Amino acid sequence: MDVQTWQWKPLHAANVPEILDLILRIEEADDASIRTSASEVESYFHDSHVWRAQGAWVGSELVAFGLARTLADNSGDLPITVSGGVAPEWREHGVGQDLMERQLITSRAVAGELGLDSATVQMYIESSQSVLIDLAREFEFTPHSQFIQMRRSLDMPIDSVETSQYIQIVKLSEDWIKDSRKAHNKVLADATSWTKMNSESWRERISQMEEDWCLVALDLFGDRPRLAGYLLASRFTSDIEGPDGQPIYDEGYVEEIVVLPEWRGKHVASSLIMTAMERFKADGLMHIGLDVIKDANDEGSDLVTVFEHLDFQRVSETYIVTTTV
Structure with missing residues (x-):
């Protein structure tokens, strides 16, 4: 391939089709276990966040993109998340190095727009992306935590779980x-790399889920019900394509599952998962997927064991690395 010079230009919501096409080509080449949906890419440009997106173009072809994004009300306690990718045929030509440099410059600009003197920048890297891991290390990113992706077939029997009446x-x-x-703010945001949500951003997040698959566990003992836990789920695709060549969204994905401390050890998480599996299966899905978060102190390892006992299998691992700008 004759290598041409790429040109960086800002990206906007109107570029969602080109960005999605690029992401899907990257995920296909990398044999990604989970595929990105159009609604996810559209969410990159929501007004609830401060964002800056950029793309590398060769003629009319988008060959790389980068996104730096954080909540609009970030007062310095939330990270700026950077993401992006390079088209498979354009790797090893210096685009990735160029993109990483621009991501950090853009993150400084986002921090400046928010009036911040400094900010934490976080990035998600698949364990199989050894080149990106080395590149992140070169740009002084350090390990923060880890996601373990797990999946279970819904063809297997779904056992009932005995919990409190x-x-x-x-x-x-x-x-x-x-x-x-x-x-969410108490359990996830305080203990992991998840960000705290205000009312607007939480409603936006829920709007991206499958309404009928989002569940709460209520404790009915006492004068009024109390929330013991919740589960948010969305629809994802595996590697299956329909007759028209389009991906089939055959997997129910557990985006969040939270059990408040008072109700842990009482099978609340298992009850939420089992109920979700029943709903996924009733809607004709083939798999259930989820992530388990492990921090730098290995917190979260016990959850991996719990889900393995529920017949989940490890699919892949994602590292969260951070730096400061």
């Missing part, structure tokens, strides 16, 4: 939006 699993309704957000 007072625990009820129901669909997430308007009544529990506020409490589920508080649980």
Whole structure:
């Protein structure tokens, strides 16, 4: 291939089709276990976040893109997340190095737009992306935590789980939006790399889920029900294509599962997972997938064991690395 010079230009919501096409080509080449949807790419440009996106073009072809993004109300306690990729045929031509440099420059600009003197920048890297791991290390990113992706076939029997007679699993309704957000901020955002959510960003996140698959676990003991935990789920595709060549969204993906401390060890998480599996299967899906978070102190390893006991298999691992700008 005759290598031509690429030209960087800003990307906007109007570029979603080109960005999605590039991402899907990258995921196909990398044999990614989970594929990105159009709605995910559209969410990159929502007004709830401060974002800057850029693309490398060769003629009319998008050969690389980068995104730096954080919540609009970030006062310095939240990271700026950078993501992107390079078309398979354009790797090893210096585009990745160029993109990494530009990502950090862009992150400084995002921090400046928010009035921040400095900010944490985080990036997600698949364990199989050894070249990117080395590149991140070269740009002084350091390990922060890790996601372990797990999957289970829904063809296998779904066993019932015995839990307290007072625990009820129901669909997430308007009544529990506020409490589920508080649980997210208390359990996930305080302990891991997840970001805290305000009311607007939480509703936006839920709007990206499959409404009928989002669940809450309620403890009915006492004067009024209390939230014991929740589960958010969306629809993903594996490697299957339909007759028209388009991907079939055959996997229910558990985006978040949270159990508040008071109810841990009481099979609440297993009850949420089992109920989700039943709903996925009833809707004709073939698999359930989820992530387990491990921090630098190996917190989260016990959850891997729990899901392995529920017949989940490890699929891949993703590292979260961070640096400061």
